[in-house]
Amino acid sequence: MTVPTLAVFKLASCDGCQLTLLDCEDELLTLAGKVRIAHFLEASSAVTPGPYDLALVEGSVTTPADAERVREIRAQSRHLVTIGACATAGGIQALRNFADVEEFTRAVYARPDYIDTLATSTPVSDHVDVDFELRGCPIDRTQLLEVITAYLAGRKPDIPDHSVCFACKRRGTVCVTVAHGTPCLGPVTHAGCGAICPAYGRGCYGCFGPSGSPNLRALIPLLHRDGMDDRAVERLLRTFNAAAFDKVGKEVRS
């Protein structure tokens, strides 16, 4: 039996999600025995040409070159998994979707004419078929290992679609909204982080994106009650998963 090859690719992103793979320190040696790391520039400059068995793709599509490249990656990959909020929902950079990107380039760059960018930041799934999307900004180490382990075992990864509230209750965290009046996106946010923020008394800020059945219309009045005005609510929803929460919001409004 040949060892499957693993490739890690990056589009528009901060590298934090692929760093999560390097952060699997206790498991890295075992992993290196189970897959052949064929393309992982953050870890090694040694690159083997494709095709690849398992590709992890970080980052969103923000340039015409990205759009072309993600199609090449798909063509080279038997099983393609997107990792993180950028690759899965467009990331922070999807804020451009609600603004004039020309205006941004004029404000930021001395020579905006050098910039070749798209008007939007979009998830990989807008461009090619994706086999699995792993959420988070950044992704959770344990969930990444689960996705890779499941792939190696030929089974479906066990990544629940429910809200962060499940995780708070399971770990015994006191609800920050009910007991403290703290605005929290937990009830509409996809679990996976282990409910870290509420465990430290902070509200969830939705870095894993919308859960499997978010009801924003029911949650927004609570955010208002707990001291957020419309602008603050918009900022909260338009951070790490701007485009994803916006899409949910539009579905709610329609």
Added chain:
Amino acid sequence: MTNSTTTAVLDRDGLSALVQALAAQGRTVVGPTVRDGAVVLAEIASADDLPFGWGTEVEAGRYRLVPRDDGAVFAHTAGPQSWKTYLHPQRERLWSAERAADGHLSVTEDGSEQPSYAFLGVRPCDLRAIAIQDRVLAGGRYPDRGYRERRTGAFLIAAECTEPGATCFCVSMGGGPAADSGFDLALTEVLDRAGHRFLVRTGSEAGEEVLSGLPRHPADAHTRNAARTAVDAARDRMGRAMPPVDLRALMGESLEADRWDDVAARCLTCGNCTMVCPTCFCTTTEEVTDLTGDHAERWQHWDSCFDVDFSHLHGGPVRASARSRYRQWLTHKLSTWYEQFGSSGCVGCGRCVTWCPVGIDITEEAAALHDELTDRLRREKQKETER
């Protein structure tokens, strides 16, 4: 109450001695304690960890800890956890499997020794909830071994209810603030000019044995009366009430009610109600493999009917809409639970009302369904008469 019941009075030192005596038996003592702005359940090292001087103010979707001048220790209402946190833990390994180098597979059932618990401050509503979970998890043809062992070994000290909260409705669910059975010891807190003390009653031989080793006073008539008066008064101070109708029939007649759409619009489907419910028991199992593929484990963990994946069959979830999931929860809790387990699944503790972020109130929903049904039947009757 049995004839063999022994009654005595413990003062605060007596309560401290009780915690020490249970710990000396090798028990893990769990009781209410203050953490992160709430009275939570946790392992306690001494009676000093108990929430002396803390009360709670609750409403639908709201919980606040408030200091009390009287130093009362059992004057708080239900927090975000219940005793199922310990008896039916959120995650438990069922078995593990190893594949040897020669391919031989060996499966080992998880047989780790269960802790011997002592639960201090179990409310009467929670005693009933434990009895319900006993029927669900320890009864029937396929009892949950881990649950049964933890439950059999547990020592229960009830704390009768003298300060019901605004979301409490146990009386309307057939319960009440008094502890009648199902405990080893039952405490009733009394605070008056004669001091801060606890009327204690025994409910089992194990309770008799523990009490006999504690520094205690005889149960005087004044303390008995004060305890009885406080519990009786609590009965009349429930913040809420379930509508006094046949809930089983109501749910059965309401499957197509419009009210489900109304509640679905407000429901976050976040699952908090089921997680805090002391009788909700649903679990799922997950198989965990490691990277080598030679080691696998099966874990059982809490699940909820509000999880879309809970009803996932081939092709997708059976209960995709919030309407269908809320309906499933309420009809099971108040109606089909009878067919399955011979009682209602609701004890009226009020946790689902308090800890729902948007404050959906089970008593209000039941009342609205009742109104809708009454209205419908009235209109149908009218139509018939017109014919």
